Every structure is written in C-alpha cells, then in structure tokens.
Amino acid sequence: MTSTSSTPAQERRVVTAIPGPKSQELHARKQAAVADGVGNVLPVYVRRAGGGVVEDVDGNHLIDFGSGIAVTSVGASAEAVVREATAQLADFTHTCFMVTPYEGYVKVAEELAALTPGDHAKKSALFNSGAEAVENAVKIARAHTGRQAVVVFDHGYHGRTNLTMALTSKSMPYKHSFGPFAPEVYRVPVAYPYRWLTGPENCAEEAAAQAIDQISKQVGAENVAAIVIEPVLGEGGFIEPAKGFLPRIAEFAKANGIVFVADEIQSGFCRTGQWFACEDEGIVPDLITTAKGIAGGLPLAAVTGRAEIMDAAHAGGLGGTYGGNPVACAGALGAIATMRELDLNAKAKRIEEIMKPRLAKIAENHPAIGDVRGRGAMIAIELVKPGTKEPDAELTGKVAKACHQAGLLILTTGTYGNVIRFLPPLVIGEELLGEGLDVLESAFAELA
Template sequence: MSNPQGSPSLPQERRLVTEIPGPKSKELLARKQSAVPPGIGTTLPVFVTRAGGGVLVDADGNSLIDFGSGIAVTNVGNAAPRVVERVQKQVADFTHTCFMVTPYESYVAVCEQLNRLTPGDHEKRTFLVNTGAEAVENAVKVARHATGRQAVVVFDHGYHGRTLLTMTLTAKNMPYKHRFGPFAPEVYRVPLAYPFRWPGGRENCAAEAAAQAIDAINKQIGAENVAAVVIEPISGEGGFIEPAKGFLPRIAEFCRENGIVFVADEVQTGFARTGDLFACEDEGVVPDIICTAKGIAGGLPLAAVTGRADLLDKVHVGGLGGTYGGNPLACEAALAVLESIEEDRLVERARHIGDIMLPRLHDMAERYDIIGDVRGRGAMIAIELVRPGTTEPDPAATAEVAKRCHAEGLLALTAGTYGNVLRFLPPLVIPDHLLEEGLNILDKAIGSL
C-alpha cells in the first residue's frame, strides 16, 4: 500500500554529517551527566531537535532512521499534523482544570471511543490516567475490589512498569527490580508459552504451557483466591515473545470459568502496532479489562483502563482518579491519534510494514546463523540472537549489532530477558524506502560480525 497521508514536511532521508553522536550531542551529554542521575540510561545519546515520519534529526544536523518510535509511542509519527493542530488549539483554551474538579468533553470523548474500539461488544467503562504502569496498577485495584480477592498472577518474561506493584509484576530483575525491594505481596508468576525456548518444542508449546500455568494456579494459589491474571498479548520488554497460538484463549477461558478478571496489558501492543487495533484481536480474545498507553496520544502522557461496566462500576466514588489523569492536551492528542489511525488506514499500514520486514529478516536468518528466531506481527517485530548452532543467548553480539546500526544512522532498540533481542518498532507512517534502507544497515551490521 502507499505511504499514509499527512506525513510531515521533514525530509524523509538518512543523512550523516558528523559521527554519531556528534560534537553538539556530546556537549549536551556532558550536561546531562552532571544534572541527571546515571540511573536514567540512554540508548543512543543524540539529542533530538526535530522528528517526524520515519526520521529523527539531532543537534548536529544528522537525520537518523527511527526504528523505535519512542518505544511504540509515536505510532502515528512525531509531530503528526492532526495531533499538532488539536493540541495547539487546546493549549490556547485551557491546559488543566482536573477532570475530578471541573470536567471537560474531550475526556469523555476519549472514553467513548475506547469503549467502542476495544475488543468485545459488552457494556464498558473507561477512565484515564498518565502512564502504562498506572493503568496496570489501577486494573489490579479494580479487580481486587470487584472480586474481593487478593492474588494476582503474571507470567515469565512480562514487563508491566516501574511502580512498586508493577515492578513486582515485572519478571526481569536487572535493571528493573535490582535492590528495589521488598516487593508487593500476593503476586505469583507462571510459565509463558515461549515457542523458541519451549522444552517440548513449538508444536507442543501452547497446550503444555497453558496446562503448567493453570496447574500452578490451582495448586499453589487456588483459583478461588485469584483476583486477576495480567498478561501482555505479545511480551514487550521481555523480547517481543508472541505466545504460541491457543495459549491466550485457554488462559482467558480458565479465567472465565473461575471468576478471575483477565487483564490484557496492551500498553505496547495497542493502537494498530501489531496489524490489529489491539493485539488481542488476533485470536479473538476479549479481555475483562484492557490497559492502554504509549501509542494512545502521539507522545503526550496518557493511559487508559477500559473494562466491563459491571467491574468498574463497583468502585466507590473517589476510589479512582488522579490530578493529571486525562489532561485536556493529551485527550485532544488521543482523539487526533484515533482519527489518524482510521483516516490513514494505519492498521493496514502496520501489516504492510510487516510484509516488508519479515521476509527480509527471515532471509537474514537463513544467511546468518547468529539469528535464532524471527518473530512478531505488523510493525512489532524482533530477532533473537544466539551463539551459532545453539539457543544460548548472545547479548554481547546484540549490543554490538545495535552499536553498529547506531553508528550508521539507524536507531534500533534491544530487549529480552536475556538481553539478546533486537526489537523493531518503526512509526507506522515511515516511508517504504527508509524501511528498506534501515534493513540494509541491519543486514550489514550483522554480516560485519
């Protein structure tokens, strides 16, 4: 399909005028190091001055290909025209009143849209918060309040945020949990259907993993004690693991049978990223509660909890909310994002990106035995790097490939429990020629090893 309408005027080209990072970015990095704690890491220390379409322009005038989208945030592109227009108008009218004090229409409109667009035709309610972690934490609050139960079940390789509760829900210790304990109680972890690493093989992965997870819940926790099961339909930080087909529907069915609230964490997978508006739709899974953020508002901080009306309506007045939740600027941005997804056919565009990237990556996997697995859907794609001839993770090679991509003007992100996954999240408005050029850079970087 053709590139979507409404791409910004920024030249859509890779252009290197200095080394990466250049002298101005290095100067700014020195300022960052003296003002910001080192715990705030930086993937690629180029300081951005403009961005749009599929490029990032830095302080030295370099134009880099963006395969990161601010970690799946700028799905509709940076400075997307509809977002800019609506936010500019809103910022001139008012910037904040607090919806819980004096409300405004845009908050309600966003909730109406999410009630309409999220999976399932049941009656729904939505409320707005600031971050994905806040959305997940509120989903657990609602589930516990509605069920009167306490236990929460999560999965290996999951990532859900950096607050105390969501850090507890997250699987990976370093860097997310290390020395930050003690953690929240009543959180339990069970196996995820990870096809590439499942001991019984890909063909048995879904059934065996679901059986193990359900057995652990029944024997170690008791299904009658579980308030919520929280899962990413495709693991994000855990390495873009797409659970084996059949796993998600079986877990959702088990939840229905036992009065457990099934929570889909679609913070990274939502808003057309995977070639569906929401990743749950691929297997027809309808969550009781769905958490969204990242791609919802084109870069402004916004997140949402959408769920069954009978669950959310049980919470007492004042039990939900927050000062900045559903800020009017972010709400206008979200309405513009939803309009852009529909008008620019970005669900189809995500599938088109996958149709370009996946064959190229599979071809690389045939030529480079360091690539152990190629996976993903739409514009949420990854390769897992291993020591040739094994499934042993190779995080050093992964870091080196990313470094070589960065030097050539391609922003690529790493991920994975073992630090050995390169993940690709291009803006859905990236032109095809930049996709191809980025893949060429990646091919050369892997080949140069």
C-alpha cells in the same frame, strides 16, 4: 497530510560521528544535572522528528525503528495530533477532571469503548502512564472480586512502580535493588515457542496446563483477583505466545470468576496490524490497559473494560491530578483519527510483509539469528550463539551499536538481553524501511 511542516526530510543522513559534538556537549550537561539512574539507549539529542526520521542537534538524520518505544506510531509530529493539542493549549491546559471535567476526557472514553474488543457495555478511566494503568486495573479487579492475588507470567513486563515491578519478571534494570515489592503476586510459565523444551508444537497445551496447575495448587483459583498478560510480550522479547495458550488462560479465568486483564500498552493501537493484539485469537478481555501509542507522544493511559467491573471501585477511588489531561486527550483524539484516516492497521501489515521475509533472508546467512518473530510492526530477531540457543547479548549490543553509528535507531530487549526489536512508526515510507534493513544487513555482514 500526516506531519507538520517542520518534519525533517525523510532520508538517512550521517554528517558527524554519532553522537556528534553538539550531542556530546549536551550529554555532558545531562550527566551533571540528571540522575545516573535515567539512562539513554543512544545519547544523540533530538532537534525534531517526524515520519520515519529523527534529526539530532548535529544535523544527522536517523531512520527511526523505535518510535519512542512504540509511542509515536502516527509519527512524532502528526498533523492532527499537533493541531488538536495546540487548539486545546489555547483554551486551557488543566482543570483536573476530578474537579471540573471537560468533554475531551469523555470523548476519549467513548472512543475506547468503540475500539476495544467486545460489544458489551464498557467504561474507562484515564491515567498518565502504562504502569499507572496496570496498577489501577489490579485495584479495580480486587474491588470487583474481593480477592487479593494477582497472577502474571514469565518474561512479562508491566511497569516501574512498586506493584508493577512486582508484576515484572526481569530484575536488571527494572527491579534490582528496589525491593521489597508488593505481596500477593504469583508468576507462572508462558508459552514461549522458541524456548519451549519439548518444541513449539507442544508449547501452548503444555504451558497452559502448567500455568493452570500452578495457579490451582499454589494460589487457589478462588483467591485470584486478576490474571494480567501482554498478548505479545514486549520487554520480555516480543514473544508471541503459542496459538491456543491465551484462549485457554482466558477460559480458565472466566470459569473461575477471575478478571482477565490484557496489557496492550506496547501492542495496542494498530501496532500488530489490529487495533489490539488480543483480537488475533478472538479474545475479549474483561479489562484492557493502554498507553504508549494512544496519544501520538503525549502522556496518556487508560483502563477500559466491562462496565460492571469498572464501576466496582468507589467514587473517588480512581483518578489522579493529571490523569486524562485535556491536552493529552486532544492529542489522543487526533492520533485515533489519523489511525483511521490512514488505515494504520493495513500499514502495519504492510510493514510485516516487507520486514519478515527480509529478516528471514538475513537469518539464512547469519546463524546467530535464531528466531524471527512478531506481527505487524512489532517484529524481533533473537540472537544466539550459532548451533545453540544460548543467548548472545554481546553480539546483540554490537549489532545495535553498528546500526546506530550508521544512522539507524534500533532497540534491544528480552529477558536475556539478546533480542533486537523493530518498532518503526506506522507512517514510515517503504523506501526508508528498506534502507533501514540494508543498514541492519550490513551490520551483520561487518560483525560476522
């Protein structure tokens, strides 16, 4: 059993306009009470969710191709997550691990040591969010190396804190009007095959050469504490760097004493068909940051890495009041057990087997789809004006809206706002997955 008894029926059901009257009433209350800066992709207010379905307060059942942005990979009401978190709630909700510790935190750290790439000695520190994890990875790398500079990549996204906004490429909505940002951050090219000017076949070699040249000349490798990269770039548009690029950058980091940080916050925990996306090319990062899918919907994040690097920060230098909260740790242990029990890596690969051929077929009939890409259950299509590679953010928004109205929850992304990303829960039924693709195909047919 993977979901609780309150999980909604696993079917698409549209019984009102979307959003319906109850959602509209709640949204009016939200607008009066919640800051405008907190937006919504789709203002339907959720009553319950699980499996591959989100049910709203009006009784609509939406097929979920978003997973709360890759968070509810095991489903939004996974039985083991609910069971473990409920048991922990009955015992205690909080003590602060830095004051009086508890076993759940230690067990999560042990699981992370076992699951992350490499057979070296590893340690972890737990936090609340992906941005916190990235920020602490940078702190650890600086403490270990005695250096200050941090290198990141075009189209990268790493969070909304001041430092992680500096690490993030895209201005609107993440950085606009919020500066000044943290210094000593340097951005270099990434191997984006679809948009590499000399073609995808040259992308890996040329992008790596350009990135290394810029680091060497503009920063100085001896000044770089960390290179931080997403093995599959999330908010930038589900970009898979061309094969060979990531190993070359990792080799450069190793040769120059730079801490190589894999940001696996969106791509980790079975999302790409492996525990972590960096495994695809055999990369063993020095540090790996995780969050999102780690705890089945409860707020938890981690930095895991080589013990000697993780131990560089002085005692008391890492932590936070809620970091590694006992209830979130219990949820993580339930989520990881579910991933193993159901072999969610295999489920992610099966989702890819179903989705990619179907999306390729839709693309054959709709030249606005310029690229179909991704791995596992982290798949995307990039929309362009036919006959060009000019991004078509307007059409992207229209397709998303049509899907929402028909009961399919999808998300847009990308530096240019022209990518539709698909992040279904890894436990979604194949029938629902196929029906969701039917809805998408109908949306393109309607808008063509």
